[in-house]
Amino acid sequence: TVRQGVREIEHEQVLREFRSKNKEIVTAKVVNVDPVTGDATVSIAKSETLLPKKEQIPGEKLVVGSLIKIYIVDVRETEKGPKIMVSRVHTGLVKRLFEQEVTEIYDGTVEIKSVSREAGSRTKMAVYSRDENVDPIGACIGNKGTRISGIVDELKGEKIDIIKYSETPEEYISAALSPATVKGIYIDEEKTARVTVAHDQLSLAIGKEGQNARLAARLTGYKI
Helix, strand or coil: CHHHHHHHHHHHHHHHHHHHCCCCEEEEEEEEECCCCCCEEEEECCEEEEECHHHCCCCCCCCCCCEEEEEEEEEEEECCEEEEEEECCCHHHHHHHHHHHCHHHHCCCEEEEEEEEECCCEEEEEEEECCCCCCHHHHHHCHHHHHHHHHHHHCCCCEEEEEECCCCHHHHHHHHCCCCCEEEEEECCCCEEEEEECHHHHHHHHCHHHHHHHHHHHHHCCEC
């Protein structure tokens, strides 16, 4: 039928549009929030998709009519039409927000090497610059914190630790465990790092409920 033909063309257009935005950030409008499940329906351009509760930042209250930034995780073709999978907890959201905010990342002067995240609470991000005249951490923070503060606001106050990436595992792991000061590191063949810290640095290194050590391990790829 003609109607089915029109619908198929529309599906094709939606699919094309979102495939071009896959792994990117888009601004979406909150259309509806289910009072029982907490799942939200959001509209992007002329299409609507579901932002499940588990893909929302813990503790954030989505308001109908408000605009939010979401990360497009995947675009799939299903029997019922295009399925657009979106998230606000994905590490890609943090990465893309910094790319939008920091010209040095966008133009490739500063590179994001790794991101580990516990959404709504804390993110660790390792950055690197081949240009020794560019301070990669300073570039991400911005003058008087202007660049990072906008991102923190968008992520509803999530703490962001920016650390300097290093090819030397000991240096990288030490930086990843900041704000704790590390005394010594021993690394074995199985990518396990034994880290020594002063007694008064222990709770800082481990972090609340183990969060600091956990994020550092995820960031570096080493078991700490």
